[in-house]
Amino acid sequence: MGLATLVLLAAATAGARPVAVGGVRQAASVGTRVVAGNEALAVWTLPRLGVAVRNDPRDLRLLLGERELRFSPERGWRALGFALPADVRLGVPQLVGGSLYVPVAAVRALGVQVLADAPDILDFAAPPVVPVATLPPSPDAPAPAAPAAHRPEPAPPVRPPVSPVPAAPLSPAVPARPATRPPEPVAAPKPTVSPAPAVPTPRPSEPPAPVPVPPVPSAPVPPTVVSPPPAPTPPTPTPPASVANLDTVRISRTLHRTVEVQRVVLELSGEAPHQITRDGAGLSVLLPGVTSGASTQRLESGDTLSVEPGVVGGPAGTRTAQTTVRLRTGGGSSEVFTLEDPPRVVIDTTTHTDTRVPPPIDPEGLPEGVTYRVRGGLHLLSFDPARFQPRVVTAPPGAARDVASLVKGVGGVAGVNGGYFDPASHLPVDLVAVGGLMTAPSLERRATVGFTAQGGAFFGYPRPRYVLSGAFGSVTVNSVGAKVRPELLTAFVGDGRTAVGAEGLTTVSLTPGDSAVSRVVTGRTVPPAGTLAFTFDPARFPGLPREAGERLTPTLNWQANDAPWTTAQDALSAGPLLVREGRVVVNPAREQFDTGAGVWRPTRQVAFGVMGGQPTIAYLEHGSPEAFASALAAAGVRDAVRLDSGSSATAYLTGGYGGLGGYLNTVWSRPVPNAIVFVPRGNASPAAVRP
Structure with a gap:
């Protein structure tokens, strides 16, 4: 089909149409569409027509044999290997939904044959070979995005193998095999002629003797030349089957x-x-x-x-x-x-590519039920309370872990570090409660977030203390931790590794929820994991039990004016309180913060809050506590308490690019003793959240 015919066909083209190749109708996604007033084809479909492609909007190249069309926004269309008629208008390629579309007129002008140009279909001649598009990529162009209609859904199943179906055999030219050379022909023998005998002169008295007639030699018969049988024609090799x-x-x-x-x-x-x-x-x-x-x-x-x-x-x-x-x-x-x-x-x-920098969160690959929002330097991760609930997770006493380890250790989906601690000993310096047991004492002045057994969150300033009751009456526990002093009544939650007590001191242990002493030891001892141990000087506390089986009832008294604290199972103190009922409420004097110290300096910050009824992790790239509070209130956060800042501030989410996990912080943070972890519903029992 000549170029002039192609130009005429271009003029006859109407709207978008299905496409066929060699009479075989293609998938609907391969059809044409009207773009900027021109009927166009997606560039990624052109290799079906035998056209090799460089898919680059700034340097588009279409190659068919020796003919090439190039397009750039600066120079328009250029033809190489052939000349475009002056009156041909090819239109401009357009990006639609992530795919680059090229006018059908350009495909025709390149020389692609058209078998049928009807209003209901556009049928191209099938190319003899469909090549892989191997035009070199543009050195400075970004890689083209996959067509929007064909971007992969998350984790689609792999299709089972399809048995190969042999294609119709081809008939490639086969070189002729040389025939066998025939034998040389045998020369016919020359005939032998006998000489005529001498005729004697007859005597007169005798009759003349008959003259012998010599035999007439017959014509020589040439020998029969036997031709060899024709050489067998070699079979035409069958092309390999393909699907x-x-x-x-x-x-x-x-x-x-x-x-x-x-x-x-x-x-x-x-x-x-x-x-x-x-x-x-x-x-x-x-x-x-x-x-x-x-x-x-x-x-x-x-x-x-x-x-x-x-x-x-x-x-x-x-x-x-x-x-x-x-x-x-x-x-x-x-x-x-x-x-x-x-x-x-x-x-x-x-x-x-650089493990010195934490991998980022993948906004397109969030776990179901997680919402990610960004407002300037403020990042917010909110969690559907029907799917996840927050719990306090701690490392073993005196140990520290990275937040990702604390999250993975309990099967969580995300986590944020929380609570201040001594970097040398890794021991918390303020309240930590897990599963209804206080594992670190409260300073009784800092903002605290508490969680019910169902994951409900509330904020306030509790002053929790253990109270022991028995036949002796009741007594308030002075301290919580492994370190004991003879003048104090000290509580400790056993981990099976840490020793408490001292010479002359008594330690009684019982299982949480029981009202009878299970074990009494004098001197140094290691309380079994999960038990609640109380160490004291018998001379100072003569009424406390001395033998196993005696009645003793421990109670955690939150000493808070807010009713929800009586239902608290987990709690973490940090501060300051940033937002309350949507208003900024930062008050460093009330919480006895030194605003001249490093804990108040502008740096990266993390907080726990509630936004739109959903528990939320907040991360500020850089700023003061006041700036953090203002950003949270402006974003619509109802209540929030700062958890930490500076080199410890970490917010982690599982998944991420390639399963690497993702961090809101752009630098690695130090290991920490505590974190608030979001665990799926059904995996949130106190036993499950202890590493």
Whole structure:
């Protein structure tokens, strides 16, 4: 079809139409659409028509044989290898939904044949070979995004293998085999002629003798030349069976902080199985029954991608095409999945390029029930209370853990560090309560967040103390911790490792919830894990039990005016209180904070709050407590208490890019003894949240 005919056909084109190739109607996603007044095709569909593509809006290139069309916003369309008629108007490529569309007029002008140009369909001639698009990428152009209609849904199932279906056999030219040379012909023998005998002169008295007639020699008969039988014609080799062709390989790369996400999309002309092999250098994708063109390229990420076509033999001399795609990543983790319409194999590779920087949260891959909001330097993670509830999680006494470890140790989904502590001993300096047991004493002046057994949150200034009751009456416990003093009555929650007591002191132990002493020891002792131990000088507290089985009832008295505190199971003191009922309420004097000390300096900050009825982790990139409170109130947070600041401030969420997890903080933080962790409903018992 000539160029003039193509131009006439372009003028006849109407609106969007389905597309066929060689009479075979394509998927609906391959059809044309009207873009900026022109009928257009998605660039990623052009390899089906035999057109190799560089998919770059700033340097688009279409190559068909020796003919090439190039487009750039600065120079428009340019033709290489042929001339465009002066009156041809090709239109301008357009980005729609992440896919680049090129006017059909440009495809026609390139020389792609059109079999049918009807209002209800646009049928192109099928190319003899559909090549893999291997035009070199633009060095400074971003990798093209996958078409919006074909972006992968999260974790789609991999399609089961499809048995190869042999394609119609081809008939490639076969060189003729030289025929066997015939033998030289045998020369006919020369005839032998007998000489005539002498005739004697007859005597007169005798009758003349008969003259013998010499025999007439017969004509020589040439020997029969026997031709050799014709050489057998060698059988035409059957082309390898195939089920699909690898039409296009598309690559994109995105950098999130120091996490690189690279996507390789292998687009096939039909359904085909695939097999994955992994090794230390990367992975290989084997595509049985798939044909392709060979190529090797170094990707922007530094990875190497090669496409290796091949043929494998089978029974009775059968042959089957296969393609191997090798991706050498040199690190990172790769996930492989399939997509439909058109059939694609997708390889997502995630690499943490600089482990000195925490990986960020993936806003597109949040766990269900988690909401992420950003307002300037303020980051908010809110949790559906029907799915998750907050609990206080602690490291063993005197130990510290990174927040991610505290979250994973109890099967949580997210966590934030909380409560001030001594960096040398890692012991909390203010109230910590877990499962109804106070494990660290309260300073009785700082803002505190408490949680019910169901995960309900409330804020205030409690002054919790243990009170022991028995036949002797009642007595208030002076201190909480492993360190004891003879003049004090000290409580400690046993961990099975830490010793309490001293010479001359008595320690009684009981199981929480019981009202009878289970164990009495004098001197140094290690209380069993989970028991509640009280150490005292018998001379100072003569009424306390001396023997196992005696009645003793411990009670945690919150000494708070707010009724909800009587139901508190977990609690953590920090401060200051930032927001109450939507208003900024920062009061450093009430909570006895030194505003000239480092704890009040502008730095990164973390808080726990409630926003829209959902428990929320808040992270401020940089600012003072007052600036933090103002930002929270402006964002709609109803109540919030600061948990920590500076080098300890951490907010962590599971999942993330490539399963690396994600952090709101952009620098690593020090290990901490306590955290508020969000655990799924049904996994929030006190026993479950203790590491």
